Amino acid sequence: MKAEADHGWRLAADARNALGEGPVWCPQAQALWWIDVSVPSLWRLEAASGRVESWPLPKPPGTFALLEDGSILIAFRSGLARFEPGAPLRWLDLPTLALGDDRFNDGKVDRAGRFWIGTMDRALTRPVGRLFRMDGLKRIDEVDAGFALSNGIGWSPDNRAMYFAETYEQRIYRYDFDLATGRASNRRVLVQLPDGHPDGLTVDAQGGIWCALFEAGRIDRYRADGSLDRSLATPVSRPTSCMFGGPGLGTLYVTTARHGLSDAQLAAQPWAGGVIAIDVAEHGIAEPRMVEHAADGSLARSPSTSIS
Numbered sequence: 305m306k307a308e309a310d311h312g313w314r315l316a317a318d319a320r321n322a323l324g325e326g327p328v329w330c331p332q333a334q335a336l337w338w339i340d341v342s343v344p345s346l347w348r349l350e351a352a353s354g355r356v357e358s359w360p361l362p363k364p365p366g367t368f369a370l371l372e373d374g375s376i377l378i379a380f381r382s383g384l385a386r387f388e389p390g391a392p393l394r395w396l397d398l399p400t401l402a403l404g405d406d407r408f409n410d411g412k413v414d415r416a417g418r419f420w421i422g423t424m425d426r427a428l429t430r431p432v433g434r435l436f437r438m439d440g441l442k443r444i445d446e447v448d449a450g451f452a453l454s455n456g457i458g459w460s461p462d463n464r465a466m467y468f469a470e471t472y473e474q475r476i477y478r479y480d481f482d483l484a485t486g487r488a489s490n491r492r493v494l495v496q497l498p499d500g501h502p503d504g505l506t507v508d509a510q511g512g513i514w515c516a517l518f519e520a521g522r523i524d525r526y527r528a529d530g531s532l533d534r535s536l537a538t539p540v541s542r543p544t545s546c547m548f549g550g551p552g553l554g555t556l557y558v559t560t561a562r563h564g565l566s567d568a569q570l571a572a573q574p575w576a577g578g579v580i581a582i583d584v585a586e587h588g589i590a591e592p593r594m595v596e597h598a599a600d601g602s603l604a605r606s607p608s609t610s611i612s
Contacts, residue, residue, distance in 0.1 A: 313539050316557060317349045317356045317579040324559035324577060326367050326410060326504065329549035331590045336549050337376070338559050338579065339365045346376070346387065349579060351550060359389055367411035369419045369594040377441070377594060379421050381407040384438075398444050406432045410504060410545070412457040414466075417595025418486050420447075422454025428472065435468065437486055440597050447488055456505030456515060456545060460528060461589060467494065467513055469502040476502055476515060476526070494530040504545020504559070508586040516543040516558060523558065525586075540576045541569070548588020556588075557581045 322342035329336055336349040344361040346368070361378070368378045368387075376387045377396075382403045385393040403423060411421035419438040425431070433451035438444045452472035459466050463483040468491075469476050478494040481487070494513075495502070500520030507513050512533060513526040521541040525533045542561040549557050562570060562577035570576060 312582045313575075313580050314582070315575050315578050316351075316354075316581040317347070318575075319347055319356065319358070319579060320562065320577040321347075321559070322563040322577065323544065323561045324579065325544050325561075326365075327545055327547035327549075327557050327559050327579070328368070328370060329547050329553070329557070329588070329591055330370060331553075334549075334551065336547070336557055336579065337368070337370065338545075339368060339378075341365060342561075342563050346378070359387075361387075362393070366408035367421060369411065369413050370591075372417075372593050372596055377419065379408040379411060384408075396441055398442070401436075401444050404432070405430065406434060409433075409453070410455045410457065410469075413592050413594045414459055414483065414486070415463055415592050416483050416486065417592055419594045420457050420466075422451065422457065422468070424451070424453045428453060435488075437488075438594070439486065440595065448491060455503050458505050458507040458513065460507060461509055461511055465528070467505060467507065469505055469515060471501045471503060471518070474498075474501060476505070476513065476530075478530075495526055500524075503543070504547075506545075506547050506588065508548065509553075509589050510586055512586055514546050514556065516545050518542055518544060518561075523556070536582070539580065540573045540578075541565070542576065543580075547591075550583075553588035553590065554583055554586075555581050556584050 321340040327338040334351050338347050344364045345358050347358045363380045366379045385395045406423035409424040421436045423433045431450045431452050433454045435448040437447050455469040455471045466479040466481040466488050474497040476495040479488040480490040500517030503516040503518045505515040511528045523536045540560045544559045546558045558580050
């Protein structure tokens with residue numbers, strides 16, 4: 305199916321990110337958060353005013369989660385830390401976490417408040433990546449393994465399916481999911497793409513799976529059975545992820561990249577590296593915040609002051 309040209313796109317934030325990624329909508333503040341991986345920084349767009357803020361980070365981030373107290377948990381390449389503007393990072397002490405040739409990449413919070421994070425091969429080719437689940441701030445468990453480049457994660461509206469993009473294999477996987485226990489099982493291929501690289505994804509209230517196709521210049525919407533509903537051509541060649549936001553969650557925000565593009569390509573794609581947006585017929589589901597306490601109700605251990 306050829307991607308439809310849709311001229312309803314607008315430039316929501318002229319961030320000029322080298323590698324914008326991981327958008328998360330905050331319904332309470334009506335604001336969009338995202339990161340620049342290649343020029344380490346955290347970004348925020350206030351939707352109503354259009355005000356954009358950014359904060360430099362000391363290391364390249366992979367993903368992040370909004371926490372209940374308003375702080376942000378950032379997964380850097382090999383460790384996690386709590387971030388608050390103007391305050392020092394507070395690194396988590398996770399003795400069971402041991403990353404070797406893999407590093408953190410994309411992630412998402414499920415509707416029980418658990419933070420799911422995938423890792424990727426630092427060389428981008430070997431299946432050494434893993435899928436982790438954080439239940440509170442002191443526990444991280446490996447759930448699955450065997451990925452070269454873990455990417456977008458999302459859940460069906462009924463919480464019975466979890467979707468997970470593997471960029472290197474050009475696949476979107478489906479797991480059976482149990483929200484009460486956090487168990488993901490029975491992984492199988494839902495979508496095998498013939499072209500394009502599946503990057504970040506989100507799921508709408510109707511069950512459609514929206515996935516950014518890096519280097520293909522489009523956003524695909526898949527039905528729950530894996531069939532393609534439609535494709536939206538983007539005004540940039542490297543969309544990286546997508547997220548519903550806006551007052552009625554009817555706006556699709558898309559982060560993009562400009563890293564690696566030639567001067568001629570950048571001239572032809574002036575919005576590359578920005579956050580672009582389009583209003584669509586479907587609506588999203590409000591994103592939850594990460595729960596800071598373990599499922600058994602015990603308090604999470606206080607973060608350490610340095611990374612191990």
